[in-house]
Amino acid sequence: MTEEKEEQPDDQQEAEKETEGVRLHMVTWNVATADPPADVASLLHLNSPKTADLYVIGLQEVYSGPLRFVSDMIFDDPWSQLFISTLAPRGYVKGNKGGVSVRLSFYGHMLCFLNCHLAAHMNYASERVEEFEYIMETQTFDCKKAPRIVDHRLVFWFGDLNFRIQDHGMHFIRSCINNQTYDLLWSRDQLTMLKKKEPLLQDFEEGPLDFQPSYKFDLNSDTYDSRLYASWFGFNAKKRKPAWTDRILWRVRPKSPPPEEQNVLKERKHNEEEEHPLQVRLNLYTSKMEYSVSDHKPVIGVFTLEVGFGGVSDYITYAWVKDNEAAFNGELMQVFVSKEEIPVRGGDCVLCYYSNNLRSIIGVSEPFKVQESKVAVAEGLFPERISRLDEMTRNQEF
Template sequence: MVDFIDYEQTEPRQRATAVSSDDVHIKLDDWSVVGQSTVHDYGEDWVTYGRETAVHRALNQRKNEFTNLQPCRVLCVTWNVNGQLPSEDLDTLLSVDDRPADVICVGFQELDLSPETLLLMNDSSKELMWMEKMKAGLPKGVSYKLLKHIRLVGILLVVYVRESMISRVSEVYIGSVSTGIMGMLGNKGGVSIKFNIDMTTISIVNSHLAAHQEMVERRNQDYRDIFTKMRFDNDEANTLKNCDIVVWIGDLNYRVSEDEITGEEIRALAEKWEIGPLLRFDQLREQRNKHLVFEEFVEDTINFMPTYKYNPGTDKFDTSEKCRTPAWCDRILWKSNTVLKCEDYRSHPIHKLSDHKPVSAVLLVQTRVVDVQKKQLVLDEILKDLDRIANDSLPQAALNRTELNFDGVKYLEAQEQPITLQNTGTDLFEFEFIPKLEDRSICAPWLRIEPQKGVVDPGNVMIINFTVYIDNRALKTIGPDRKLDEILVLHLVNGKDYFISVSGYLVQTSFGRKITDLVRIPDPIRRQNLLVDIEQSPDEVKVDEESPVALNIPKELWRIVDYLYQHALFEEELFAVRGSPMDIGAVRDAIDTDGPIQVSSIHSVAESLILFLDSFPDPVIPYEHYPVCLEYCTHFANSKRALRNMDFSHRNVFKYICAFLREILSHSERNRSNAKFLSQVFGDVLLKPQLPEAGNVAKSTSKKRSLFVYQFLTNDYDE
């Protein structure tokens, strides 16, 4: 019987005690984050501040002199269980060979496919059943502790650690990123558990990326979103970038490309076990070779059959009507700045309950353990060397330019330009962008700077990237002339300030305009002659506020909905699958110029509809009517009365959207649409509070918004 102890209920291990030498204080376990100083109070003694940073960097360079390597065996398992109950034992899955692992990491996808879990992110009874099954399947004769677990809808990650090793574990954090449509749904995304073993930081990421053969770009974007947006315990500084080891497991959904080979040929090669020729067409390998995804990650040699898609309960590839072609959807990759070796990488075909086969990898990791006495000796040597360095000179820097101009910025399309900052002095210096005297923030909401602070060694160059990105929040800060104008202050610690000017203009778009404006603009909002200098034509599209002539609904809305009506009534998973960013930009340009809508995926048009409705400064249900609509969300007669009190244009848009959604629901036998799901998606777009809501209030009002829309999707309304 396995001695099972729940580590999540125990007290966290305390960090090692800090030691000091002279006037510089260095924590014994800080060497793994060397060079990432987080000091914010510069004070008067800039010499000591610079000195401490130098000590951190020197310790990092000499860490081999005061650390020893300790082996740690990590077993990682990923399995898409297709919403099934745990009817199979997991003993062979959690004990790959005769040597039990020190750390066992198990990631499930599609743990629970029920609508309640998908829409409301409720607790899942299946989670408890699978947790019990894993507990029973742990290697016999070894005591394990449950370190941590985290679930995002159907994505579950669980980490166990040997009880004998638990004293070597510290700093346990969790994080999650949803990549479902508009980030509102957790049906796709990733979860992560980060922890230290000795002085080595390890993060395990379990992800479920976008599905379907053609959605390669969407999968790439999902990976980038998860990697860049993952924050542990909501700490902006606690990210995947400052981990020694990142192991990425999950249903990555990359398929075998059918550009040069047919589905029949793929199936034939798979059934003959001709893995080598088939892997030439693996999408993940293709994208990694092009350096588009999983840069710096490593994957061991694949010597197993494709893991998807099987007839559940069998070892036969899919024979259903869709007849999905075999693919290695389920993968395990890693990146490491320490010693790591993969001892075993395999699938487990004996498990048949799902349409996926589980995959496991055994990783041998060498973790670093600090020898305190040796480290103190190295620290003393470093401090003596630094004492001989004169800190009597100011930092010297040079910028390759101080003006940035962004021409033709488009809504929801990022533009990026770099500036190089060179250290021309003899000492390292630290820099930081700071607010102007009258401002609280360092830049306008439409501008991002990366990095905002840093350290540059003598003779070295730091590349600073400036990205202009206009979303709904930024759009509200831009005037009617659409000019972008900002002055940035780059400050050198104990040195001078540099001023960088950023200018540009936003290309005219119907996104972000008022409904009452759009119905009074009969022509396309952007013409060919608009692509001229903003100084010559600050705002070519005029709205005649006094004109009695108005369209019933914005023409742009009609074009998007009409396209979906013509092409998407029978499409499954409509509004549940994210589109391509490139396609969404093409849809926006098409409706702004009256050009043809040409996309690679109908889901891009569906997401464009959501984004268009979400961009209105005053929502479809205006802010002033929001409270009464929530009050009447369960009473259809009162809801209709509330709608009649609204502005003509807003009321027409709401009726038009609901009529279109009812048309989709009328074909539910073919498209598998669901009124509750559509109400959830559109409720949070058509009705929005004027001020942010949080906690239980946000959950309650979200449900009421959904119920209000549900009334109009399940009842005819032609008034």
């Protein structure tokens, strides 16, 4: 079983650049109430030389019958057990089953992962958009920085979105799939069509649909729907046409316009976007054909996230605050800094959280201003004299 080749950098500079980013591995899979397969190593690329830093897995139609519901109250459902046992050695974050959104802070940027299962059937494309808009409008968070999904710096929207390929007949669609001429189907993909006229959808990006549609398959096979369905009057209903129902999209919040002079919050957000840009690079987007327990194939997306946030050496000065110099009081954090380490000429500062285990900055506060010390400047106490950065660096105390 081979793993897909990811997008390769054009030169050595790009290769070095890729190592600096955070690697995100996403999975969406409508499991159609089936029991999980024995192994998901290929799905998660566990044998790949490029290991993921973060896994985000969204499942739809996990079986929730009465007996299973009672057992799930005591134990994790078998799908969760499978992924947890596989990823436990690497650490994991798990969300609830069904429609769910998860948010987190990533190097000071607010990220949101929205897993959806939208209305089915060919003729309900508009209803799917309405459902998505309703979710975006009504889902709120207790967070001043990002109270709504659209307020997050980066949103991943994924799941069984159920958009179909319309107008084309079964024979043409299957012929394009067999010949791998997927691009002939793109113009009639409902989501692609709706993105041209729905403002909310236009902000979302997606990789090329250059892989086999993930729906609908006969169970335990790679054969697209071949069964005959009984209709209300006993006639055989049409087979389901293949479609890219399972998708992964992302939205980087559009840059805010230059702020008005008196609007401090807008100015802070604008400066953050300019100084610490967040970039998303798609490395791989495909369906995984070897998994056949469901009538859907799982779809994966592998991304590299890069933050334009330099190391501490990029700054004029900084103060090193140890654990015993920080205090927590509920949600309030107090940090005690020696006056000798405060830049006397003032300036815009941020408070960073540095992880010794990861050896990197993993959290950044909102910028705050330090006022210039008129007394220190008058006495000639310049920053290079008062800050111990250079001395600490030379003596390797840092």
